[in-house]
Amino acid sequence: MKQLIKIGPIFTDLYELTMAQCYFAENINDEAAFSLFVRGYPENRSYYVCAGLEEALFEILDYTFSDQDLSYLEKTGLFTVDFLNHLNRFRFTGTIRAMPEGSLFFADEPVMEVSAPIIESQLLETFLINIVGFSSLIATKAARCVYAAGGRNVVDFSLRRDQGVDAGLKAARSSYIAGFAATSNVMAGKLYDIPVSGTMAHSFVSIYENEYDAFKAYSKNYPTKTVLLIDTHDTIEGAQNAAKIGIEMKKRGESLVGVRLDSGDMAVLSREVREILDDAGLEKTEIFASSGFDEYKIAHVIGQNAAIDAFGVGTKLGVSADAPFLDMVYKLVHFGNRNITKKSPGKAYLAGEKQVFRKTGPNGKYTGDIIGIKEESIEKATPLLETVVKNGNIVIEPPGIEAVRAYFAENFARLPDACKDIDSPAPYPVSVSHNLLNIQKHHV
Amino acid sequence: MKQLIKIGPIFTDLYELTMAQCYFAENINDEAAFSLFVRGYPENRSYYVCAGLEEALFEILDYTFSDQDLSYLEKTGLFTVDFLNHLNRFRFTGTIRAMPEGSLFFADEPVMEVSAPIIESQLLETFLINIVGFSSLIATKAARCVYAAGGRNVVDFSLRRDQGVDAGLKAARSSYIAGFAATSNVMAGKLYDIPVSGTMAHSFVSIYENEYDAFKAYSKNYPTKTVLLIDTHDTIEGAQNAAKIGIEMKKRGESLVGVRLDSGDMAVLSREVREILDDAGLEKTEIFASSGFDEYKIAHVIGQNAAIDAFGVGTKLGVSADAPFLDMVYKLVHFGNRNITKKSPGKAYLAGEKQVFRKTGPNGKYTGDIIGIKEESIEKATPLLETVVKNGNIVIEPPGIEAVRAYFAENFARLPDACKDIDSPAPYPVSVSHNLLNIQKHHV
Known part of the structure; x- marks a missing residue:
């Protein structure tokens, strides 16, 4: 498990x-169980991709307060010596059930459930x-x-506009899992x-002094890795200069990997650039495009028959x-011997520890999920939450990023295409089991 | 200068x-100068608040490649031994001119300019x-x-929804600078x-078992710091329970600091809760509100005469x-002896090293800025960029967060109120000096 920094348990709300x-x-x-889930969907979404589990486990399995942390907490004047001593001995001893990274999940489905003495399980919320x-x-x-790009490569160019250092790292990791x-x-x-x-x-x-010299x-320095940015002065002239370079490279037994467009009308320019490259015998030189791309702009330029082979996707x-x-919320669903929810307007949720079951049709596509209670089993449906931590010890090692990426790809292939639409995705059917409905009536 | 982690120079685009x-x-x-500035405004914005300088300097002044970094770079197969040896000796030796943290700045104004041999100055871009x-x-x-809250306290509750760990820290620091x-x-x-x-x-x-017991x-544990969350079951009953607690605390010589509303119609509920508290003699107990607040919702509930004393502002x-x-972009403006810009559609910018001058009217309010060339001075206008790093050494120490916060408050008080409107702010006048205009004609 890899992470830039050890965060520690004071990365939390007071x-x-x-x-x-x-x-x-x-x-x-007492033992308290919390469900981690997302309420509803933002516009144009009807599925979620689960990521972040490996990093979460890396933290939780070594959750200790440093002396510095404790002396800071002491200085706030809010905490007793007894409690600080308790924190000094703190470690996570509970159980974590989670969907594997790379899973698809849907609104209201717990992607993770944590069960532990309440001091431990509560403390994990913010993090x-x-x-x-x-x-x-x-x-x-x-x-x-990736879906919008329809098989064309997509590369993460977001770092400069990501929200801080950690976001830059997670954006790279999460987008790679999802197929970048x-x-x-x-x-x-x-x-x-x-x-x-x-x-x-x-x-x-x-x-x-001039673009050709730059190219x-x-x-010369990257005989097998050169991608030339051709819009600094004029994209068409840039493509002509790139074509000259490509021909020279070819003569030297090298090859120009690609050119990059970064402004202007991408569909029109890319076709013109393609023609210039093809006319120069550079059919294998690819056209990359960047500048304000997201799934909507990717779909838009592909719809306009852009001759783009790969997209750099940044800020958006x-x-x-x-x-x-x-x-995303982390809600208390069980405490001691009671199932728990709350009634605040717009904030009610399903009481009780849960399992998510997924059904697959004869064509291999997912046909719907059922949110049930933790203990039940549902015929012809696969339970998704698996116990990854038991008594504070890891029982399923994170499989590594390549396996997660492959797992996502396999999952995503099974999602009905109608749910993948970027503008008006069909809702994915999620129901609640009779057992889970039943316990809703009895919660306190 | 404080930071959670040392990031280092491979936190960059390849x-x-x-x-x-x-x-x-x-x-x-050759010496290359870059301007760091923001192009245009998002909707409803007409000013920016500068933050992040202290952290940036903390990094740059100790910018070295670790052995691990270098061996990773070697493994990519992209770099020569000679160049890796050069990186091994790398440090920043240039000059940085910057607006102080807490400054107001406006579109197209450099908030920072970096001048150094191009290998050094280019490398800082992404970071x-x-x-x-x-x-x-x-x-x-x-x-x-803070402006929308009109003197009421605003508290950062964003950590759980921030984009990663570093974003959580920066959100807290930046919002405190701006008056949280x-x-x-x-x-x-x-x-x-x-x-x-x-x-x-x-x-x-x-x-x-019941809310009163929880309260x-x-x-009992926080005789001087208790704020009770009153909407778990029903806000009005919650307020009545809180009032009972407040009365009991009063009898013990303690005082109930506040109650928190987290759902429902905030304006209506807050007035009803205020009445319940006042009727119980708890005039000093404050009403906090959270749940989906941002400047728009704060202004909205204040406009509806909400009886809210303080806001918890999170996700948004x-x-x-x-x-x-x-x-925000980092653009090459000078190289060797040439001023530089580019012509790509929508991406042109002002060539040349710059200074930003701010004029103040007789009432102490800012009346407009002039972007000029680095060397000029403009009568009755204050230059804002100051040299903070020279020959790779710091020459102005960051003043500390309290000083930055005070500096921002002083600055913001001088911004014309019309520019502060959250829905349709007046544009702040920014012009370009004759000297700067003149050199635009001659750039290559």
Whole structure:
């Protein structure tokens, strides 16, 4: 399990700790189960892609308060010596059931359930929503981009516009899980062992007296990896200069990998550039496009018959611009011997520990999910939540990013195409089992 | 200067390094100046708040490639031994001019200019846009929330929905600079020494047999810090239970700090709750409100005469939901002895190293800015970019977060009120000096 930093348990909202102290003082530490799920969908969504589990486990399995943390908490004046001593001994001893990373999940379905003495299970709330919520948000956005690209490569160019350092890393990891081909983010490449790729910036072209010289210098240094950015001065002239370079490279037994368009009318320009390259015998030189792409713009230019082979997707992927957050929540569903929900307007949820069951039709496509109670089994349906941590110990090791990526691809292939539409996706059928409905009547 | 992690120079787009290697191989390392600025405004914005400088300097002043970084770069197969040796000796030796953190800035104005041999100055691009862009995005959003709240306290509750760990920290820091009273984020409190605050979660109320018992337990443990969440079952009954607790606390010589509303019609409920509290003699007990707040919802409920004393602002602040990114760019403006821009459609910018001058009217309000050339001085206008790093060494130490917060408050008070409107702000006048216009004609 790889992560840039060890975060630790004070990466949390203050109230998680003040409530915990209250439980501690009142001698309340019954087993409490929480469900992690998303309420509803942002516009144009009807599925989610689960990501972030590996990183979450990495944290939770080694959840300890440092001396520095404890002395900071002491300084706030909010905590007793007894409670700080309790935190000093703190570790997570509970059970975590989760869908594997790369799973598809749907509104109201728990993607994870945590069961532990309440001080432990409550404390994970802020951190789990942050980690799993954001990773899943980006994996979902990325899946939409890959789907829109219809087999063309998509590369993560988001780093500069991501919301901070960690977001940059998670955007790269989550988009790779969802089928992106590579990332421009060197640190993510190193940390997660995912392919890195890049082209050149306008500044590179600008510092040379003319564009041809810039292209020539670059291609000399990268005989097998050159992608030329051709819009600094004029895209058509840029394509002509690139064609000259491509011909020269060919003569040297090298080959020009591609050119990149970064402005203007992408559909029109890409066809014109394709013709220039083809006329120069550079049929294998690919056309990359960047600048404001997301699933909508990808679909739009493909609909206009753009001659684009691959897309660099930046800002709008990295912040999930059309839906920059998920309404992910972590709700108490069972405490001691009671199932629990609440009645606040618009905030009710399903009481009780749960399992999610998925049905598959004869053609291999998913036909619908049933949210049931943890203990039941439903005929011809596969339970999705699996126990990954038991008594505080890991029982299923994270499978690694390539396996997660393959698992997602397999899952996504089984999702009905109508649910994948980027503009008006069909709802995916999710129902609630009789057993789960039954216990809703009896909760306190 | 405080930061959770040392990021290091491979937190960058691959092309920054491949271009650098090309410059290195071609013996190109002339002085290059880059401007960091934002193109245009998202909807409803007409100013920006500058943040992130301290963290950026913390990184840049100690920018070195670790052995691990270098061996990763070697493994990519893209880099020569000579260039990797060069990176091994890399440090930043250039000059950085920047507006102080907490400054107001406007579209097209450089908030920072970096001048250094091109390998060094180019390499900072990705990192600077990420750090300064996101911090400024949130500081700007936070300033809007504080303005809408009209003197009422606003607290950062965003951590769980922020885009990753680093975003959680930066959201807390940036919103505090822009006038937030506190954050729920314990780690940010520790790291940046900013006030932390919190209330309780619905789960706390749910685990007790009844709400009154939950409130009683909490207030017993926090005689001077209790804020009761009153909407788990029914807000009005919750207020009545809170009033009982408040009366009991009063009898013990304690006081109930507040109650929190988290659902329902905030304006109506807050007035009803105010009446219940006042009737119980709890005039000093404050009403906090949370749930989906941002500047628009704050203004809306205040417009409906809500009896709310303070706002918890979460998700929509932490991701700047209505405008989740800035079009911040880092553009080459000078290289060797040439001023530089580019002509790509929609992507032209002002060539040349610059200074931003701000004019103040007789009433102390800002009347407009002039973007000029670095060397000029403009009568009765204050230059804003100051040299913070020279020859790779810091020459102005970051002043600390309290000073930055005070500086912002002073600045914001001078911004014309019409520019602060959250729905249809007046544009702030920014012009370009004759000197700067003149050099635009001569760039290559």
